[in-house]
Amino acid sequence: MLSKRIIACLDVRNGKLAKSIKFVNTKDIGDPVDAARKYYEDGIDELVFYDITASSDKRNIMIDVVSKVASQVFIPFSVGGGLRTVEDFTRVRLAGAEKVNVNTAAVSNPQLIADASASLGSQAVVLSMDVLRVGVSPATPSGYEIVTHGGRTRTGIDALAWAKKGEQLGAGELVVNSIDADGTKTGYELTLTRMIAESVGIPVIASGGGGAPEHLYDVLTEGKADAALIASILHYGEYRLRDIKEYLHKRGIKVRLV
Amino acid sequence: MIVIVDYAAGNLTSVKRALDYLKIPSIISPDPKVIASAEQIIFPGVGHAAAAMGTLRQRGLDRALKDAFAAGTPILGICLGTQIILSRAEEGDTACLGLIPGTVPRFKLSDPALKVPHMGWDTIKLTRGHPIFRDIKPGDEYYFVHSYYPKPSDSSAVIATCEYQGEFPAVIGDKNIVGTQFHPEKSGPAGLGILKNFAAWNGAPC
Numbered sequence: 104m105l106s107k108r109i110i111a112c113l114d115v116r117n118g119k120l121a122k123s124i125k126f127v128n129t130k131d132i133g134d135p136v137d138a139a140r141k142y143y144e145d146g147i148d149e150l151v152f153y154d155i156t157a158s159s160d161k162r163n164i165m166i167d168v169v170s171k172v173a174s175q176v177f178i179p180f181s182v183g184g185g186l187r188t189v190e191d192f193t194r195v196r197l198a199g200a201e202k203v204n205v206n207t208a209a210v211s212n213p214q215l216i217a218d219a220s221a222s223l224g225s226q227a228v229v230l231s232m233d234v235l236r237v238g239v240s241p242a243t244p245s246g247y248e249i250v251t252h253g254g255r256t257r258t259g260i261d262a263l264a265w266a267k268k269g270e271q272l273g274a275g276e277l278v279v280n281s282i283d284a285d286g287t288k289t290g291y292e293l294t295l296t297r298m299i300a301e302s303v304g305i306p307v308i309a310s311g312g313g314g315a316p317e318h319l320y321d322v323l324t325e326g327k328a329d330a331a332l333i334a335s336i337l338h339y340g341e342y343r344l345r346d347i348k349e350y351l352h353k354r355g356i357k358v359r360l361v
Numbered sequence: 362m363i364v365i366v367d368y369a370a371g372n373l374t375s376v377k378r379a380l381d382y383l384k385i386p387s388i389i390s391p392d393p394k395v396i397a398s399a400e401q402i403i404f405p406g407v408g409h410a411a412a413a414m415g416t417l418r419q420r421g422l423d424r425a426l427k428d429a430f431a432a433g434t435p436i437l438g439i440c441l442g443t444q445i446i447l448s449r450a451e452e453g454d455t456a457c458l459g460l461i462p463g464t465v466p467r468f469k470l471s472d473p474a475l476k477v478p479h480m481g482w483d484t485i486k487l488t489r490g491h492p493i494f495r496d497i498k499p500g501d502e503y504y505f506v507h508s509y510y511p512k513p514s515d516s517s518a519v520i521a522t523c524e525y526q527g528e529f530p531a532v533i534g535d536k537n538i539v540g541t542q543f544h545p546e547k548s549g550p551a552g553l554g555i556l557k558n559f560a561a562w563n564g565a566p567c
Binding site: 104105106108143146148173174175177178179197199201224226275276304305306329330359360361 | 374375378379381382407408476477478479480481482483484500502504505506524525546547548549550552553
């Protein structure tokens, strides 16, 4: 039986961590490669690097980060942010990333998912979706809508319909990021996560709201997620990865213990 | 020197990076002559069985791999590479290398909660010892991504199994060839241990 995956998300700007990471009893770390190696040694199952570099001429720095990570960290990791073409995807893959993460670019051009999947294989294509709770309406029968630009732009696209379409187009996994829960640290959006996990045949990664180990437990059981994305609770030393995994293990969830 | 077989099928550089990290000398090569004279061979792969077999034949690598196997060269298959070792793949109804008799069926699962591909970290159960599992802990997990799995005709060729609504062979082997369905190069320290053990293996059956 597969283990539930714990995935750490790292925001990278101009080749550095957007916010430095404080490990328990260690100094701040600002280098994404060092942070990745530390999480790898601690037993993270997967990593996501999100490139929030604003100017496109500095994007080559990210390729350098990817290739450094790939030569020291031997678990799957994906890269997202600023990838708009199959050529972009191919570059990060050749640099050593296992998967690519598509988000906003796929909303304006869904064919990108199909093209990426045809070129890299669907197992390498993660569709990341930002979702806002809007209530049930004719346009959004699921009660949830896809948004972009951190939630500032509404798209009018129903979240459940988009998830199914993403799977059909060839996405191999879905990241379901709740804009409502994001940053609250009060728990993942269980209703949304479960609804999507029960409607697609590909793994669902829950994102947004994870503030304590019990939140991960809830979304991996009641929320039916295959994996949970965490960021700040790990980055600022609030919890250690080992403690989170041992907590889940004790409550009967199969996790990879190293 | 380990030769990584280049047949345009995915994760070659990942394997190379892992070997570099372990300071194990290796080269990536598409040349049948280089494969024929290799001390050890790693045969990785991600993608479609029919496309992969097509490229192998076109480059004359099918012959080279068969000859190397007959000559006793230690060979490690990974993922699609492991599947292609068998005689026939269900994917595209493809005739494969046939170094170990058997087939490569697709998962047919009745449990709707189980997804295909089988993707993520999973434990395996050794059915017998093998040099590539020397000093490996029983609870170690490995990274899998696959919709098909290797199924040797003779169960004595199964070295380890994995559980996914019933057991399937996760590691197969015979004589000087061994193949993992999972990706040792993406399986953390446990996976690196397997690559290290392979590099130290002379191909003698255990």
